[in-house]
Amino acid sequence: MIKCNNVLEQARDLSEFIFERWRDILPAGDFVLGDDVSRFETWMSQRCMGAYAISMNSGTDALLLALRALGIGPGHEVITCSNTFVATVGAIVAVGARPILADVGDDELINVDTVAPLFTERTRAVIPVHLRGRPVDMDSMLTLCRAHGVAVVEDCAQAIGTTINGKQVGTSSDAAAFSLHPLKTFGGLGDGGILVTTNPEIAAYARRARNHGLQTRDESIVFGINSRLDSLQAAALNIKAPYLDRWLRRRREIAAFYDLALAETATGTDLGGGKPGSSYYHYVVKSAKRDGLQRHLAKYGIQAAVHYPVPIHRQQAWLRSQPPIALPTTERLSREILTIPCHHHLSDCDIEKIVVTIRSFNARYEFAPERRIPS
Ligand SMILES: Cc1ncc(COP(=O)(O)O)c(C=O)c1O
Known part of the structure; x- marks a missing residue:
């Protein structure tokens, strides 16, 4: 059977190198947010022209924490599309905001013509989904949203390697969420995600909120969630990164x-x-x-x-x-x-x-x- 995805082959191909790295990690006991995670975040930051890259344990959490970082919650509306994985809309609902779904063009992507009529005084963000790794027209989307004072969070779950003018998508908006699920073009051996932003305040919030808002082991300064990437995933991703x-x-x-x-x-x-x-x-x-x-x-x-x-x-x-x-x-x-x-x-x-x-x-x-x- 010619398979529609290469999840098994991707896991198998570099497995010897991955296991070798895992054997080093095991005795060190550095299982969560360790050196491998930092190395992976640095690699992703470099791919994204030096933007902040904060790993999480899913692309869904990256969307959720991006929305929270922007202060989006009950009473607010967030516009996105309906032909996406359910996580895009689930993240909006999870922060207590109301999802508003726009229709798409024949290229399956939302655009300013389908989004603009949906703005209300409650609209706080638009989530363009770079579905299938196809870039949404970000120039016109950003112009529209900026004119309305509305934030933009890019759903880049399917868009590692997608570029606009030669640059990785996800760096022109307020924040972007990437998925590292094994089915993705570049996936781990389990769940993973990464939030990318050029905004230092969003980055600082996301870095804390992914780890219960902990500033030190015993001090929490904001309630957050447990969305830490573990070292075994990061090690696998680091092995795959050069390919x-x-x-x-x-x-x-x-x-x-x-x-x-x-x-x-x-x-x-x-x-x-x-x-x-x-x-x-x-x-x-x-x-x-x-x-x-x-x-x-x-x-x-x-x-x-x-x-x-x-x-x-x-x-x-x-x-x-x-x-x-x-x-x-x-x-x-x-x-x-x-x-x-x-x-x-x-x-x-x-x-x-x-x-x-x-x-x-x-x-x-x-x-x-x-x-x-x-x-
Ligand atoms: C368009 C889209 N958004 C969000 C997600 C959520 O990513 P994750 O599964 O890493 O939480 C996915 C994953 O399939 C996706 O395809």
């Missing part, structure tokens, strides 16, 4: 191949439209016969996935606590999108097979609609 750019290059190479090979097909190319700077965490095509295409690929040993089949505003969690809303583009896309494999463990042979299989589906079913889609 990240190579992995990103391979994702872009595969995406460029798909762009050429799928350009004239009914399925088309990535919905991001070849945005420069995309890191291709996901490569997503669209088909009116999406479920049939997914089954056809599976029949030939190719795993494709739907991210996300149920947008947040159609989830039970939303409907229990928020009024029903309609987001026409988000809903239409959720019925048509399909993520095809795009990761650095795919061989040339794999990607050729994927293209040929998609083309064979298109040839048989897209142009002969009277034919039944195989079950």
